[in-house]
Amino acid sequence: MVSRPLISEEVANKIKAKIIRGEIQVGERLPAEQELAAEYNVSIRSIREAVRYLVSYHIVEIRRGIGTFVCSNPGISDDPLGFDFMNLDVLYPDLIEIRLMLEPEIFVLAAHRGKKRDFNKAADILKDIQKMNLQMAQSNSAESDEQLYKKFWEYDISFHCCFYQASQNEIANRILPLILNTIRNLYQSPSFKSFRKSPDFYSRHQAILNAVLAKDDDLIRQLCRLHIRSGSQEGKLLLKDQDGFCKEK
Amino acid sequence: MVSRPLISEEVANKIKAKIIRGEIQVGERLPAEQELAAEYNVSIRSIREAVRYLVSYHIVEIRRGIGTFVCSNPGISDDPLGFDFMNLDVLYPDLIEIRLMLEPEIFVLAAHRGKKRDFNKAADILKDIQKMNLQMAQSNSAESDEQLYKKFWEYDISFHCCFYQASQNEIANRILPLILNTIRNLYQSPSFKSFRKSPDFYSRHQAILNAVLAKDDDLIRQLCRLHIRSGSQEGKLLLKDQDGFCKEK
Numbered sequence: 359m360v361s362r363p364l365i366s367e368e369v370a371n372k373i374k375a376k377i378i379r380g381e382i383q384v385g386e387r388l389p390a391e392q393e394l395a396a397e398y399n400v401s402i403r404s405i406r407e408a409v410r411y412l413v414s415y416h417i418v419e420i421r422r423g424i425g426t427f428v429c430s431n432p433g434i435s436d437d438p439l440g441f442d443f444m445n446l447d448v449l450y451p452d453l454i455e456i457r458l459m460l461e462p463e464i465f466v467l468a469a470h471r472g473k474k475r476d477f478n479k480a481a482d483i484l485k486d487i488q489k490m491n492l493q494m495a496q497s498n499s500a501e502s503d504e505q506l507y508k509k510f511w512e513y514d515i516s517f518h519c520c521f522y523q524a525s526q527n528e529i530a531n532r533i534l535p536l537i538l539n540t541i542r543n544l545y546q547s548p549s550f551k552s553f554r555k556s557p558d559f560y561s562r563h564q565a566i567l568n569a570v571l572a573k574d575d576d577l578i579r580q581l582c583r584l585h586i587r588s589g590s591q592e593g594k595l596l597l598k599d600q601d602g603f604c605k606e607k
Numbered sequence: 608m609v610s611r612p613l614i615s616e617e618v619a620n621k622i623k624a625k626i627i628r629g630e631i632q633v634g635e636r637l638p639a640e641q642e643l644a645a646e647y648n649v650s651i652r653s654i655r656e657a658v659r660y661l662v663s664y665h666i667v668e669i670r671r672g673i674g675t676f677v678c679s680n681p682g683i684s685d686d687p688l689g690f691d692f693m694n695l696d697v698l699y700p701d702l703i704e705i706r707l708m709l710e711p712e713i714f715v716l717a718a719h720r721g722k723k724r725d726f727n728k729a730a731d732i733l734k735d736i737q738k739m740n741l742q743m744a745q746s747n748s749a750e751s752d753e754q755l756y757k758k759f760w761e762y763d764i765s766f767h768c769c770f771y772q773a774s775q776n777e778i779a780n781r782i783l784p785l786i787l788n789t790i791r792n793l794y795q796s797p798s799f800k801s802f803r804k805s806p807d808f809y810s811r812h813q814a815i816l817n818a819v820l821a822k823d824d825d826l827i828r829q830l831c832r833l834h835i836r837s838g839s840q841e842g843k844l845l846l847k848d849q850d851g852f853c854k855e856k
Contacts, residue, residue, distance in 0.1 A: 378692055414663040415684060433689030435664060439781045440682030443627055452778045463708045528697050529705045532688045533782065
């Protein structure tokens with residue numbers, strides 16, 4: 359005997375299908391409960407349950423006193439792969455291992471598929487970093503170390519995201535920012551923090567951008583690997599098999 | 608002014624922390640509402656809200672009339688990366704692109720880190736597939752095509768998962784089964800279905816297992832790429848840039 363799906367679940371799936379088809383857009387407000395009840399010919403109670411189901415799948419969010427809206431990334435929670443539940447000693451090296459596999463190839467794709475505006479954006483971010491470096495060298499900065507550190511990370515993530523977007527691979531665009539954000543939260547060692555503020559940080563990114571602009575696939579791969587590995591060293595992160603894995607090809 | 612977190616959210620985070628620390632195990636039942644209310648010194652109402660929050664993050668699930676239990680993969684929904692919300696024409700080639708980047712490297716890791724029992728399990732699955740092939744050749748099978756097709760996919764996924772596990776990379780273990788399951792749902796073309804039942808399907812997997820046992824990194828990469836590419840051809844899936852991307856290294 360197959361159990362019948364609940365009415366509320368059926369309604370939730372119908373609303374979800376509308377969102378997938380774009381009939382209700384991202385960020386848009388759902389119709390009022392009464393309207394939905396009339397549309398699907400069910401009780402208000404069933405509509406409420408359906409909405410709860412959609413909330414639990416991060417498809418819609420309730421803004422108290424305002425209404426129910428389609429999430430900006432429907433279906434994706436803040437921690438979709440459950441990193442919170444992993445042992446940090448495992449999470450660290452595993453994330454870097456996957457990043458080493460994906461990121462160099464994604465940057466190669468970016469070189470071949472990217473638009474001029476993606477690369478211009480990346481170049482602008484580097485100019486901002488260099489400006490910050492100069493200010494710091496002249497001790498003109500009124501910002502605290504903690505503020506600078508935060509700023510550097512924001513620049514770093516925006517820089518990398520330019521290339522994820524340029525790669526035009528939607529899955530990479532969902533997985534890699536997640537990995538980068540998680541690594542960011544893990545990098546808390548003092549040596550890593552001070553490196554963030556060094557001029558090397560700037561030049562390393564500049565070299566990658568140059569290789570991408572030159573569409574030099576092998577150089578892109580080499581520089582990306584070096585960059586990720588150096589990052590883990592500065593962050594005092596241990597890689598899994600220091601020698602064995604993901605050998606240079 | 609920083610807004611104070613809700614009491615229910617605080618309690619939810621405390622329960623979540625207990626699960627992370629292993630004080631409440633996966634699959635275990637949460638204490639009764641009254642007990643939790645006493646433990647955290649809050650109202651039953653706050654406990655109910657906290658549980659709803661945990662449900663919405665797929666950390667616990669309510670089994671009606673039985674109780675509230677920690678999910679088997681806490682924090683991960685059925686569709687954590689929101690594939691349901693992607694255009695299928697985009698999803699297809701992007702998934703295969705990412706699989707081409709990750710899977711060959713994961714199989715190389717599996718070769719070096721895997722335990723004998725992982726490989727024995729993979730070998731057993733191949734024996735089962737061969738047995739099925741023989742039965743089919745002798746027309747002894749009482750099963751419908753649809754049933755056989757289903758069975759082949761189950762064998763296929765179990766086979767690949769042996770190596771994901773053998774790689775000892777927890778992130779790969781979360782991402783790759785998700786990708787494989789999604790591709791499975793997409794592969795519905797008749798040519799693909801008939802190929803699943805051909806002896807080639809068996810021999811291709813056997814060749815990969817042999818290369819893994821021989822720890823021949825380059826051969827593993829080559830065979831994995833070939834396997835994924837053939838799969839997409841049989842499934843009549845178009846790859847993104849047929850020539851340009853992810854060139855053999």
